[in-house]
Amino acid sequence: MNFPPDFISSVRPLLGSETELFLSALSGDASVSLRLNPSKAVRNPMESVFPSKRVPWSQWGLYLEERPAFTFDPLFHAGYYYVQEASSMFVEHVVRELVTEPAVCLDLCAAPGGKSVSLLSALPEGSLLVGNELVRQRAHVLSETISKLGYANVLVTNNMAKDFSAFPHLFDLVLVDAPCSGEGMFRKDEIAVEExxxxxxEMCAVRQRDILNDIWPALKPGGLLIFSTCTYNTLENEENAFWIxxxxxxxxxSVTTDKGWGVSSSLDKRVKGYRFFPHKTQGEGxxxxxxxxxxxxAEDATVGGQRVRSKNKKKPLPFMKDRSAYANLLLHPDSFIFMEDxxxxxxxxxxxxEVIVTLNERLKTVSMGIELGEKKGKDFIPSHMLAMSRELNLSAYPIYEVVYEEAVSYLRRESIILADAPxxxxxxxxxxxxxxxxxxxGNRANNLYPNEWRIRSGHLPEKKAEIFTP
Structure with missing residues (x-):
């Protein structure tokens, strides 16, 4: 791979005699890795995935020996796993070690959702995650990723960092995976090299400081900020970390690391940080x-046990008094409040x-909690988010098991015929x-799979694209 001369010049002072090893690794093939979804991996456990080996800093991460056609694996679309770059799974290790009590967490620059996936698997039970993305289209991709995982304790928003200043001291944990120059993605993205x-x-470094400055008021005193980039230069990394x-x-x-992981320390002694280089770790930058x-x-902005205040306190909360028509859809209905929007x-x-409702009032919400469905006249159309939820009560509707070819046809949003089904x-x-x-x-089944999520690729691969053994 031909790297820009200025890029090579910028890494030589950082890596010295290791520069050629680094450039050689950066020119090689990227590893293939995925993260299993702990809330769904019970039925097809980790041991049934092969050939694979564990990502050492992640409880749920796996390396694969080759890249299958994930698009054609029905369990990928069912949220059994997420295809995630291995280095980025380090966020899971950080959160698992430092966050031991239920927390209100913000993933500020979250799309397409890999680090949100890590957060959800590592945050203690009873936590809330707000996943945010500025770009509207990418925010919907984020919502799709999180919906497939099946978690209910999530709100997905489409806002700027400064919009969260309306919620001072709300978050116990903020992750800023900042927009960057993308040097760490060079071997996966040729466009990143060209651009x-x-x-x-320099522009990215300034933009990162603006984002960090805007989101800082929303982090509570004593709260944790995880700042990350997928780049190598010190301008966007150590210098901005020291500025914070x-x-x-x-x-x-600090967090603990194992020498066998190959994780490097910060290149600036003033900064405690962790670096992943491709010639030392099996992953990207x-x-x-x-x-x-x-x-x-600092003063805590807690109001009445909640750290946000409703825009209109006199306005009644939009919660349903009679939930009898929908309670049977969930395994644990008493753990939820039902809302009509x-x-x-x-x-x-x-x-x-109440926190979610208040955030929904002031932010541009893409998805929240579990969308159960939509009322249409006398009919109630169940939502795809309900189907993906780990709270779905499987006895609420009749079940029809399909074979591989039928599953792919359904995911293409094609009409399918179900023999002897009610x-x-x-x-x-x-x-x-x-x-x-x-x-x-009767003669066919109307396909309710979300149109925007459908498989658009061409022919089926010759071999079934399944990462789980039969």
């Missing part, structure tokens, strides 16, 4: 630092229901895992 320039590096500590008032926090916000001189019905976790709404399953809903009308 690289020192001018772009000096200008915003924070101290660096990554920089991570953790800082704790100073507590001195137009024709759509949502289930929100009890402990965060009429009405059915849950299609593959290997026991829900794929989504259909409405069987």
């Amino acid at each position: 690289w320039s020192m001018q772009n590096v 500590a000096r200008e915003l008032g924070a101290e660096f926090v 990554l920089f991570v630092t953790i800082l704790r916000k100073a507590e001195a001189g 137009g024709n759509r019905i949502f289930a929100l976790p009890v402990e965060y229901s 009429k009405g709404y059915l849950i299609l399953t593959y290997k026991g895992e829900p794929l989504g809903f259909v409405k069987n009308i």
Whole structure:
């Protein structure tokens, strides 16, 4: 691979005699890795994935020996796993070690969702994740990723960092996986190589400081900030990390690492950080630092046990008094408060229901909690998010198990014929895992798979694209 001369010149002072090894590794093939979804991997456990080996800093990460056609694996669409770059899974290790109590967490620059996936698998039970993405289209991709995982304790928003200043001291943990020059993605993305320039590096560094400055008020005193990039230069990494500590008032926090992981320390002694280089670790480029916000001189914005205040306190909360029509859809209905928004019905976790409603009032919400479905006249159309949810009560609707070819046809959003199936709404399953809903009308079944999620690729691969053994 031909790297820009200025890029090579910029890494030589960082790596010295290791520069050629680094450039050689950066020119090689990227590893293939994925993260299993702990909430769904029970039915097809980790041991059934082969050939694979564990990502050492992740409880749920796996390396694969080759890259299968993930698009044609029904369990990928069912949320059994997420195809994620291995280095980025280090966020899971950080959170698992430092966050031991339920937390309100913000993933600020979250699309397409890999680090949100890591957060959800590592945050203690009873936490809330707000996944945010500025670009509208990417925010919908983020919502799709999180919906397939099946978690209910999530709100997906489409906002700028400064919009969260309306919620001072709300978040116990903020992850800023900042937009960067993307040097760490060079061997996976040729466009990143073509677009690289020192001018772009400098622009990214300034933009990162603006984002960090805007989001800082929303982090509670004593709260943790995880700042990460997928680039190598010190301008976007150590220098910005030191700027956070000096200008915003924070101290660096360490986590344990194993020497066998090949994780490097910060290149600046003033900064505690972690670097992933492709000639040392099996993964792409990554920089991570953790800082704790100073507590001195700050006032907690907690109001009535909640750290947000409703825009209109006199306006009644939009919760349903009679939930009898929908309670049977969930395994643990008492853990949720049901809400009607137009024709759509949502289930929100009890402990965060008021927080979610207030955030929904002031932010541009893409998805929240569990969308149960939509009322249409006398009919109730179940939502695909309900089918994906780990809270789905499988006895609420008849189940129809499909074979591989039928599953792919469904995921293409094609009409399918279900022999001897009852009429009405059915849950299609593959290997026991829900794929989504259909409405069987007798001679055929109306496919209710989301149109924007459908498989658009061409012919099926000759070999079944399945990473789980039969």
